[in-house]
Amino acid sequence: MSVTAPAGFEAAGVAAGLKSTGKPDVAVVVNRGPRKVGAAVFTSNRAKANPIIWSQQVIQDRVVEAVVLNSGGANCFTGAFGFQTTHQTAEKAAELLDISAGDVLVCSTGLIGTGDETFRSRVLAGTEQAIAELSADGGDSAAQAIMTTDTVAKTAVISRDGWTIGGMAKGAGMLAPGLATMLVVITTDADLEALEADTALRAATGRTFDRLDSDGCMSTNDQVTLLANAASGVKPDLADFSAALRELCQELAVKLQGDAEGASHDITIRVTNAATEQDAVEVGRSVARNNLFKAAIFGNDPNWGRVLAAIGTTNAQFDPYDVDVWMNGVRVCTQGGPDRPREDVDLAPRATDVLIDLKVGDAEATILTNDLTHDYVHENSAYSS
Template sequence: MSVTSAQGFEAAGIAIGLKSSGGKDLALVVNRGPRHSSAAVFTSNRAKANPILWSQQVIADGTVSAIVLNSGGANCFTGPQGFQATHATAEAVATELGVSAGDVLVCSTGLIGEQLDTGKLLPGVATAAAALSADGGADAAEAILTTDSHPKTAVIERDGWTIGGMAKGAGMLAPGLATMLVVLTTDASLASDQLDRALRAATRVSFDRLDSDGCMSTNDQVSLLASGVSGIEPNADVFAEALREICLDLARQLQGDAEGAAHDITIEVVGAVSEEDAVEVGRSVARNNLFKAAVFGNDPNWGRVLAAIGTTSAPFDPYAVDVSMNGIRVCHAGAPDQSRDLVDLTGRAVHVLIDLHEGQRAATILTNDLTHDYVHENSAYSS
């Protein structure tokens, strides 16, 4: 049910011919209220797509009535014509729903540098509005996919209130704030500033810790809409915890479906002086192509882990570092420990534990291996 699991929301997902596959490519999510408090985080890529530039204005007042999302084109680096396409889309949604265009978020995903076909998009908005339904969450989750192999949805229910969500993302998966399209809805009764705090806290330790291929997208957006239908205002910590949980769930789903990946790699860095150091160390390993290729080959090549750590600015002593892979400590105090032959990497899940022995802080980065399928998917056709 995804974005329609919480009360007060309707959604639709339809095919309007933007995708050459003919699959669903336009999603609409509407908050029927009574509240319309909202929050959103956006890619930190300085090359921002037109829908990002638009949506940053929309979210400024914390009020959102609807989100329209298309796959089949990123509408990024498309000039003034591209921005007009985004604006026109929001206006079309506003007209259909009787709301202000300034309360309509827009998301696009697909190839950069191609104009969207507004001749299909604008009539499509009317069709999507007519298809809105309290059961439309699954269709919407399908319509936002690009190279994803399946929809990603999640639902968390608490005492009288619910958070639901959908996500898409398989390539260009590296944090910039958000790194994909995600829509979260809740019927909890919260103000936009409360949502904003919870959303930033949750994305910081979920989507921002997902770094599948080191490539930051131009179009990423995570939105959270609250309808207030439940009439319940949850404790801030309880809500934040639930939101973090659903964001981590969706982040894991994105990791599990990353383009061409054969392994889901969890890089846990402990013993760091600061959390920022731990993140930097984890990310350096996550972005090391040699390490990623070794994991694809089921090779516990821990030297590549240490070579990556050495490129960071995090405090560490190369002769104090421990590295374990899937439970086998292969490096102790910067020297060989247990035999690498004991490490079994044949499963999909790989756990790398790095202990810097410098402090008390930790962070976990999620990544994937570098595979032939990744190269194939990103070289055989434009995406």
């Protein structure tokens, strides 16, 4: 049920003809209250799609009653026509739901630089159709409607003492921190103040989605939204809610990693004993974005030299000649030199664990990434064809 698992939410996903496949491509999520709290984080890419520009204005008062999402077109770099399309989408939803357009977030995903009257008319018609089909069982269809190159819908639900969090996510490529790194809608029937929702969301995304770095490419359309309505009547301890929200975001982030375009290895890079958490993140990300390392993992080659070469480009505090590296539980490098034979490392499984011990402090961080494959290159070379 994903976003409709918490009480007081309805959703739907419909096929409006934006995709040539005929699959669902417009989704609507509605908060029926009693409260209409909203929080969101957006891509930090300076090149922002029209829905991002719109939604950043809408979220200022932290009141959100509905989210309209479409796949099959990013509505980015489409000029004034594109922004008008986004505005009209919000107005259409507002008219049909009898709410303010200023309380409707809009999200789009797909090819950049395309959009015409046909696109606009199909988004508007899809919005109308989805609102007509809204139900408390519509979370799964909504999750399917936001997919692009995704091979599976990505949903998660966590329930605690009388309250629930549900979420749906889309993303299989252009996964790099921004923040955030995909389209995600999260709902909860917990009773939260607006500032509490915003604080919890930023803390959760900062340790989950922001540490998913599949291919180092930041999108123009990334948005993570949290809607809270107090329908459960339960006001949770903020620390308990924040922990549950982070758990749900992590579950969705791992699902995004597992469906990354063309990937054959899901790589978890854990950096330990760093001077600061920032250093640990910088070191982990340097490896996650190193194409030589990613290509080696694709070839099942435990080439630890590429790990050291990658981390040597950072400003993190450590001695490159006193670093240990493990791959899938085997220490292949110690004190900047070889340890166990490479033949001892089995990189055949999809799950690949890399541990980097910097030996200078007690901070740590984990970065999620994938290998670089022929399939990834092929899929992205043919994306707009």
